[in-house]
Amino acid sequence: MGTMAINIKYYPPCPNPSITIGARRHYDVSCITLLFQDNTGGLYVQGTKGDNWIRVNPFKGAIAVNIGKSLQIMSNDRYKSIEHCVAVDSRRARISVPLFVNPSLNSVIGPFPQMLKGGEKIVYKHVLFSNYWDYFFRKRPSGKASLDFAKI
Ligand SMILES: O=C(O)CCC(=O)C(=O)O
Ligand SMILES: [Fe+2]
Numbered sequence: 001m002g003t004m005a006i007n008i009k010y011y012p013p014c015p016n017p018s019i020t021i022g023a024r025r026h027y028d029v030s031c032i033t034l035l036f037q038d039n040t041g042g043l044y045v046q047g048t049k050g051d052n053w054i055r056v057n058p059f060k061g062a063i064a065v066n067i068g069k070s071l072q073i074m075s076n077d078r079y080k081s082i083e084h085c086v087a088v089d090s091r092r093a094r095i096s097v098p099l100f101v102n103p104s105l106n107s108v109i110g111p112f113p114q115m116l117k118g119g120e121k122i123v124y125k126h127v128l129f130s131n132y133w134d135y136f137f138r139k140r141p142s143g144k145a146s147l148d149f150a151k152i
Helices: 069-074 129-138 144-149
Strands: 003-006 009-011 023-026 032-037 043-046 053-055 064-067 084-086 094-102
Touching: 069 129, 069 144, 129 144
Parallel strands: none
Antiparallel strands: 003 094, 009 094, 023 084, 032 064, 032 094, 043 053, 043 084
16 A cells, blocks of 8 residues: 655745746656646646756646656656646745655565566666655755666
8 A cells, every 4th residue: 555645835926936936846756646736827847858848737627647756666667757846926826735646665666567568678676665765855856866776
């Protein structure tokens, strides 16, 4: 069984958005993050070539699903985690509610055999999730290089 954690985030209006950031660029350590957001907007994800930020426009009733680093390991890179950040708005407050779905701390994570195509090279070893968690948060703020911990 995994664990779930919910955050409730309030971003007040900010008079100077060009020199302020709501949430720094980072990856999530989770398997997946379900993100409920109001209609203010402000979430950006990194484009796949790593050179542009794409605005995730809020859509009434929609839940944004973000892949985290743990699912990237479990899927042997088939599902890649995405870097994201939050910009603030000069006039409008924003509320977002991310629900993080994580492996339990005492579980061992690694590529699922069912996820591997025939002959696919395994790129991650099995690691205790609590050790990976510690490593990830020692590498604050971004989690960017955290996959090194599990790389073969
Ligand atoms: O507020 C948001 O839209 C995203 C928050 C986030 O990325 C996080 O809490 O990890
Ligand atoms: Fe995040």
